[in-house]
Amino acid sequence: MNVPILQMRGITKTFPGVKALQDVTLDVNRGEVHAICGENGAGKSTLMKVLSGVYAHNTFDGDILFENEPCDFSSITDSEKRGIVIIHQELALSPYLSIAENIYLGNELAKNGWVDWRKTNLEAAKLLARVGLSENPVTPIQHISVGKQQLVEIAKALSKEVKLLILDEPTAALNDEDSDHLLDLILHLKGQGVTSIIISHKLNEIRKVADAVTIIRDGKSIETLRLDQGQITQERIIRGMVGRDLESLYPDRTPNIGEEVLRIEDWTVQHPQDHARTVVHNASLNVRKGEVVGLAGLMGAGRTELAMSVFGRTYGRTVSGRVYKYGEEINTSTVSDAIDHGIAYATEDRKHYGLNLIEDIKRNISMAALNKLAKRGWVDGNKETTVANHYRKSMNIKAPSVAAITGKLSGGNQQKVVLSKWMFSDPDVLILDEPTRGIDVGAKFEIYTIIAELAAAGKAVIVISSELPELLGICDRIYTLSAGHITGEVPIAEATQETLMHFMTKEKE
């Protein structure tokens, strides 16, 4: 029964300065559904990119055996030839082409260079039947829901005669019904002999479909749990995912917590495109002066969506709920309103939403509060440079001068520029979204110190993070989000990684 189809041995993948994967082992048996679990950034997606040839065989160490033959993939085409197909989290479909065209994109059913449309649509219809999608193959992709698009991706994989199907967080963007359907389909395909690897942090899903679970943490494979040995339990998976040593990576601080600064009540946000999806449900939370409040949740839980919708409605279309500052209701419906009310939001994606990478440090720092440097619309350049030099020194931004272009700085220093920008806007509430994403340990400590200093200076700080140890290390109180619901509010004294993970994976009542 347990015939191995895939063996990955000693996989080590290094990016400049960071070991993304270290000696990872993965064994998948033929005909099973194998889940890969781990926190955000643990290395799951990197491992799958290694397997599917996105990273060519000479860019990592280790061996891959597929059906007992070694694999030297240089590109995704090579792995697809062997029957390994990966479906990424962001779907790679062309919205204006039909379902059938998308299924055979790059692999057209053609004769002498001319597409055989009859055959294309006929074959596509057969594949759609296999995945249980009752849509006309000529329907443009944009006219079907995300859930159905996911099925089209699977149909596309089937058209390539897939033996091993890799799904990277396939249900992250789906509603419950679509998710259930997709999981059923995976089980159905298993019956037809297709082996699947599914990356997910949704423990209930894993319990439903997985025959085996491999846990990855900090780029290492921790263990493989097998259903037939009764090892797949929620507790076991959580322990595996979080069980790392808490090093003393965090600055000491004695919180001095005062009155309530910001309160959000009954906050509900709909997805900007898919109105049927509610991304945040009736969330209520508050933060007090001098307090660092954590917002924990797995990917897709709605943390960033919550923060951005509060910060000037920058996410979501229909938003309802109330925001109070010092007990008075305030209007934060545009970014400048939010800034005027003393709210700052430092984004999780600093390259796309945080910085003007082609501009220098000083102009990035002044961007959110230019009026503080200006008289009658004219900016005082000397004052701007003075301000920027002040932050360069106090935040320890490593750059030749404040005239250096931010795009050339390292991630940690870029993050410090983003923080400087918001500190200069002099907010009362700072929402920091993944403030240490993509930066190394040394710079992380500096960021934690800055957060502690902000709190000590009487600011109210909300930190969104996927790294539980980080939240435990710097917060006074932690809210957990799961599927858009606030599922828990834990004072730091009672918080452990296990309790948080329990709340974060809790299904809604």
Next chain:
Amino acid sequence: MSALRESLGFLTSRLRQVGIFVALILIVILFQVLTDGILLQPQNVTNLVVQNSYILILAIGMVMVIIAGHIDLSVGSIAGFIGAVAGVMIVHWGWAWWLAIPACLLVGALVGAWQGYWIAYVGIPAFIVTLAGMLIFRGLTLITLKNQQITPFPNELRALGGGFLPDISGGTSVLEWLTVILGVGGTAAILFQALKERRVRRKFNLENEPMAWFAVKNGFIAVLMLIITFLLASYRGTPIVLIVLAVLVIVYSALMNNSIFGRHTYAIGGNLHAAELSGIKTKKVTFRLFVNMGVLAALAGLVFTARLNSAQPAGGTGFELDSIAAAFIGGAAVQGGIGTVAGAMIGGLIMGVLNNGMSILGLGTDYQQLIKGLVLLLAVGFDIFNKNRTGAGGGSSMGRRFKWKTTPPATEAAPAATTEPVGVDAK
């Protein structure tokens, strides 16, 4: 020795800015030789200034629009339309020039507001809106003129296109003294400003250009200014439109560098999302940029009409292409966020010298267009080449993502993994 190496390193890091300068000089020398010295004769230099003034005026607005990440294809038609409006107001209705000029600028602002509304608030790409505008305002020009030119204009308006500052020496001197005073004074002001800026940069510990480059650059600018002053002064003096242009360049350079509006323009073009999330009212800024473009296009239309002494149905045709080319040759980035008013002026001069030089040589418009097209292609191609070489700024995140193998680890690398050049080893 080390100073030399430092200068060389600096020059290669600023290849673009240096390159455009050198290109302008080479083109001037080339045509000076090819035309047997006609190019730099006093009368021709005066012509060069006056002939290109309206393109340069348009290029100021155009580079601002391009910095914000947009484009404006309609400026030629707007200039033609405003010429027609001026003709109707002044010649048909008999309005005084001092009333007609502000009225025309106001019409320009309304035209800009019309386009800015569709672009900023409705969200139609500027390319489409202004392509439509190109047709709409050409059509309105023809309707306004009833397909016939309007002429003649009063002398006061014509002075805007072909007039000169009065000769204070009463025509007795070989050199026009007012021009000499303005030219020398202007040169001194530029040098003073450059020195002041250098001092400020040193005071705030910002890296400065190497002294050698600073001296060569400013020395060169000063010599150039003085030569032009001498040439203008030995013909008929300072064209009025040159004063207008100089004022515009100074004001708009300051606006782009030091005003909130200018800073917001760069921020929008550099990263629209980051600008929005920093509380910048991006729609309002975009709207204002197009209103401003409309006013400048109106001014260009007035200057052009004044110079021809007639409002013509085809007036302004092709201006949009020359002004867009000027902005891009002058170093504006296609993706937005980068560009300067001064650069656009140099780009405009390159186009102007090419036009003028080739006309003197008797090359037909066929060859002129061919050569101008190639120059534009080469200038922007050089930009892209240069960017890829240094890996700096711009470019899609995708491109950068796949480039990490060839760039040193100090720049951004793989999606999840970023390194600190100076600092602790990760994990």
